[in-house]
Amino acid sequence: MTDTILTNKAPTPVSAYPHARRVGDLLLLSGIGPRVPGSNAIPGNVYDAAGVLIEHDIAAQTRQVLSNVRAVLEAAGAAWEDLVDVTVFLTDMARDFRGYNAVWTEYFANPATAPCRTTLGITALPTPIAIELKCAARNRRPVDRD
Numbered sequence: 001m002t003d004t005i006l007t008n009k010a011p012t013p014v015s016a017y018p019h020a021r022r023v024g025d026l027l028l029l030s031g032i033g034p035r036v037p038g039s040n041a042i043p044g045n046v047y048d049a050a051g052v053l054i055e056h057d058i059a060a061q062t063r064q065v066l067s068n069v070r071a072v073l074e075a076a077g078a079a080w081e082d083l084v085d086v087t088v089f090l091t092d093m094a095r096d097f098r099g100y101n102a103v104w105t106e107y108f109a110n111p112a113t114a115p116c117r118t119t120l121g122i123t124a125l126p127t128p129i130a131i132e133l134k135c136a137a138r139n140r141r142p143v144d145r146d
Contacts, residue, residue, distance in 0.1 A: 005018055005019050005020035005075055005076045006018050006019055007072060008037065009072075010071040010075070012037075017030050019075065020076050022139050026136065026137075026139065027138065029073075029136070031133070031134050032065060032068045033125065033129040034062070034065040034129055035068075035129070037071070042064075042127070043060035043063070044057025044058070058099040058103075059100075059102070059103050061129060062100045062103040063103055069083075077139060082140065085117075085135065086115050086116070086117045086134070086136075088133055089131065089134070091125060091131075097119065100119075115135075115137075
């Protein structure tokens with residue numbers, strides 16, 4: 001038996017998939033980006049007059065994506081401390097790793113309690129975002145069945 005998690009407190013998925021799926025005590029989150037719930041705005045993105053992306057702020061995007069992950073965890077009945085593994089996708093590793101890593105350490109200051117993490121440099125994501133997270137967590141709390 002699996003439970004599907006969808007919440008309006010996180011950005012709407014860009015295709016036909018849930019925010020997360022729970023299988024027993026394991027919670028698997030779909031890829032989550034830094035879009036703002038409700039508006040789909042991307043923090044820190046700067047566009048020219050023609051609408052072409054010319055700049056992004058990785059710190060702003062990292063804070064938003066972590067907020068979105070927290071919203072999905074909470075919707076699933078999990079807590080921040082339940083994160084066990086995070087895969088991070090960056091579209092510009094050379095430019096953005098230091099800034100993203102600085103924000104990461106604000107949220108996970110103690111490596112002994114931080115989730116495992118893998119960071120990958122990739123060429124693109126499906127929307128004009130610079131970071132996406134794929135997370136796994138344990139879920140020790142029941143899902144709210146409202």
